[in-house]
Amino acid sequence: MKLELRKLCKSFSGQPVFQNLDYTSTSSQALVLLGASGCGKSTLLRIMCGLLAPDSGEVLLNGQAIAREADALRDYRKTLGIVFQSANLFAHLSALENVLLPLEKAHHYTKIKALARADELLQRFQLSSHAHKKPAQLSGGQRQRIAIARALAHHPKLLFLDEPTSALDPEMAEDVLSCIDLLKHEGTDFVLVTHQLAFARRVADEIIFLGEGRIIEAGLSVNLFQQPKTPQLQAFLSKYLDGLH
């Protein structure tokens, strides 16, 4: 996957979140967005996946600029898989129906084909016994794994994960993280926003470190973790990675 940001600006009610973001990623498999809370990581991810329009500038995925027009934007989103922090699943549908809905309605799978694909995914994530439960009857970790299964169901070209573990307790978070590990191992391309620095270090090929409304530092994960250049990233890493070395 190759992502390019060109002079990207976004503000909410006159308050700039970031300005003039410029970056071209190398062809990496896993891009991780890091930064303190409120630095605009989730906003950037939402712009990248076409859920939010930037004020100006553009995002290019594999050389192709993201559309601005509603129908084209929806078609773009259909090529992606997106997992949010929480409340991903539709509360009135069972786990299985949650996976089936996009397959049947957005991707026009036949019922039989959709069922076969959903079964395959639920089995892969060891969720088959929970297929007929409503989200409220599942644990937070199970809900997120279903959400990941749903996001993967239509074979997206790229997966976006927005702090998928931040609403979970450590044990459940581990469940979800091992699930993402598996995806990395299988070669799925993804963009991840996370606060789990140790995990970011494990899976990331490339890092964008955001702060002060701009990209403070970005590049290959190995370089950033081993030799952070900016004092901000050094402070950030030492704050969160202490005790993990």
Next chain:
Amino acid sequence: MRLRIYKIVSFSLALGLLTLFFIFSFRQLDYQWNWTALTPYWPKFLQGWWTTILISLVAMVLSLFIGLLSALARIQSFLTLRYLSLIYTELIRGTPLLVQILIFFYVVADGLGLQNRYVAGVLILAIFSGAYLSEIFRAGILNTSASQVESARSIGLTSFQIYRYVIFPQALRQSLPPMAGQYASLIKDSSLLSIIAISEFTLNAQEVNSFTYSTLESYLPLACGYLMLTLPITWWMRHLERKFVYET
């Protein structure tokens, strides 16, 4: 099991206390009961009760459509439609049903050449109840959380599909309990149609009273008759509340 017995005993006690209170009140009144005077009029009660059921049923179905349309109009970007719905709901919810019945029947229906008082009565009830249902549905639609809508957008559903598969099913589940409450009110409110001489349950009880001068004997069956209709709805509402509580 013990909780169940405790509940039954507590309920019986509460019911017993209220019964004692009413028995005491009636004793104080020194009222001469004359239930036999009512004997020839039971078919009249029954006929009024049926009329109330029929009027209420038709009004319920109509008000459902009116409420849905008004709630949809309320979330449109076309402002005229939105204001029409706003004025309708505020006007109806802010004025007494009695006044609405009189104005609609003697002014609007007359002006439109609508002669049948039963049709007019059903329409008034439906319009009245529709305003409340409109607010119930609107709240249901707005309460569908932004994150659920974002989730629906993220999987590539069209706006229509988002309404059809996510917002409406969730809004409907949230709306069912208050909707049942509104329907119980509608049945009781239909009693006001007696002022335009619709021969429903209340008017028939009033007539029996004027024939027999047995006021309490005429009105107590009236209360029971309404309870027989509203209690099942209330129970259904409780059932729905329990059923959907885990989904919120």
